[in-house]
Amino acid sequence: MNKTIIVSNRLPLQVKLENNKLDIKPSVGGLATGMKSVHADGNGIWIGWSGITDEELTPELSKDVQTAVSKEKCVSVPLNQQDVEDFYFGFSNKALWPLFHYFLEYAEFDKNQWESYKEVNQKFADVVLANVEDGDTVWVHDYQLLLLPKLIKDKKPNTSIGFFLHIPYPSYEIFRVFPWREELLHGMLGADLLGFHTYDYERHFLSSVKRLLKLEVRFNEISYSDRIVKVDSFPMGIDYQKFHNAALKHAQHTQVEKTELHRRLEDHMQSSPDAKIILSIDRLDYTKGIPNRIKAFEYFLDKYPQYREKVRLVMLAVPSRSNVDTYQKLKRETDELVGRINGKFATVSWTPIWYFYRSMPFDNLIDLYTSADVALITPLRDGMNLVAKEYIATRVNNDGVLILSEMAGASIEMSEAILINPTSYEEIADAIKKAIEMPVEEQKSRNHILQKRLARYSVEKWAEEFFKSLDATKTIREAIVAKKLGNGLKTKLISRFNDAKRRLLLLDYDGTLVGFKNNPQEAYPDNELLTLLHDLNAKENTDIVIISGRDRETLSKWLGEKGFNLITDHGVWLKHAHKDWEPLERIKKEWMGKILPILETFVDRTPGTFIEKKNYSLAWHYRKADPELAQRRTVELNTVLTSLIANDELSVLEGNKVVEIKSSNVNKGRAANRFLTDNGYDFIMAIGDDWTDEYMFEELPKDANTIKVGFKKTKAKYYLKDTDEVRTLLNQLID
Ligand SMILES: O=P(O)(O)OC[C@H]1O[C@H](O[C@H]2O[C@H](CO)[C@@H](O)[C@H](O)[C@H]2O)[C@H](O)[C@@H](O)[C@@H]1O
């Protein structure tokens, strides 16, 4: 039976050594808590780091760790102290975490740590590859493993790979700062489906892909080598029933069962019945906006003194990444702030902030959630923030108010909360007042909507949607009708070629025989290509036709006297080998005077674009332009042109980063037909890469060998990945 392999840096359980004994606890943090329920229900394994280093383990302890993790259907990736130092505390949390959360000033880009990041990703890959079988699905998680999808895909191309990023994906302007940015993107693109919490993160990622890798993106699909990579947003949910049911049970607790924290919270409420509890829970992380929150709370007590002794901020800060100096600094700052504010406002019977620096077991978390009148969640940046969702899930009476930062991914789905800008003390202070004073009916109606949504889109549903979408990527592959011209098919094609009595090869030029250049005039034929074409042409009973959208002058100069047949301008001119040029079509050119000024306005408004004036067509090139602006302008240009071209029998062709306007009666299909009439070819092969070549594929007889370059929708029978693969095939025909 096929299985699902979850891979993340952290396993759902964390192993530590306490007095030479293994201490095993559940992991904290949203990834582990969220994925735990997905893992528990499924058949599969979870691969990750156990939390303990190789150096700490004796062979016996090592066995015990294996037993403990395998009981939880987990497999651990062995990491040594240096790995943890450089890969986890170092590169993951000193470079990627701050950069992706817009804390550019904290980001350190250390070459050694980057090397370690690559090595550790390889260590994860080794464990995955040792466990994966054909037909399995691999789901890789988060920023610590951005290179892993490619490492798996390269070795196991038929494995379905999903990747989910739990943190924000920053805007291109931030991401471009990263020194190894292309490598990171290629690593991620090893996946078949890439998931993000929000549409904003998704579009930032696509923008980086377009700008840095210059890949073709159609809506949310990236043409990548010989694959389509799909990108989508899936806002992660929580195990709603688990939190809701625990809160229901909590309400029925007897006095004996109550935890100490529960009792303290109850004492607080009994001593001042109209006092309100404001709760915050987060890992002690600078992205969570903890100092901001404390200062805003101080501002609130200053601005609205009537609430002193009437509110208490209960703040749970869970220790996190405490080896990293920015986290140590944050700890000192938080301690000082809490001390200062408690000192400033405390009375004999009232301490404004209760501050816990530890992690708490599930029951205690439920105590906190259910006792809080208000949850105050103020991250400066947060991928999602599950605490906000958990708080709402525990409000079994529907009361309570959530104040949530608009910088948390969760805010997109939780607009019924009071949304605040976490850098505005004014907004936070006013939001606290509004929350405290909010009529219960309003609290209930807001929470009712939030709860319905959270119950429906639970973490199980989230995972289900992700898998559904991952599965659908297989259908995308099938929708591209062409088959990969792999070794088997290629051998057959070559033997058909060898057995044939007369052969015709129709070869497009740009994107097929030569790669694209920023300036089209630089894409002249190199010596290797000239030799290749010469040798192929020298074979008996073999006719080569270079069939191109290029103009007659350019192709004359480059290939005119080499003995090939040439068709230029998409089919306006034909030159039989060693003969003169002859026109294939009589065409008008008057329309150019009308269209040229329009194209010029597009050039003026779109830096990096230019017009190529050909004899019979006008081409607007945008290869060097900002890809997003160019995409918008292309739509605009098409709209403008549609209304103008109808009477002139013109057509607009969208090629590879070019829009070309030409007479409708000219196309490569009609031109190719000229070679088919009376030459008795029993082997025809046509190769082309873009839209204009589709006419040729369509017109050729059914038994023609049509080949598309690139993995795109096509009428061709086969596809090859790139110009290199085309040249390899042509070379094989010569041998
Ligand atoms: O493993 P740690 O270094 O201890 O950190 C804990 C986790 O923190 C991050 O959680 C993120 O995932 C949550 C669920 O998607 C999301 O709500 C939150 O906004 C994120 O920050 C981190 O992404 C995980 O890899 C860590 O395990």
Ligand SMILES: O=c1ccn([C@@H]2O[C@H](COP(=O)(O)OP(=O)(O)O)[C@@H](O)[C@H]2O)c(=O)[nH]1
């Ligand atoms: O003592 C604690 C405090 C919090 N959490 C859990 O840690 C997760 C925090 O996830 P969130 O998405 O809010 O932030 P992250 O820490 O992942 O950045 C939530 O599921 C909490 O229930 C926990 O397990 N123990």
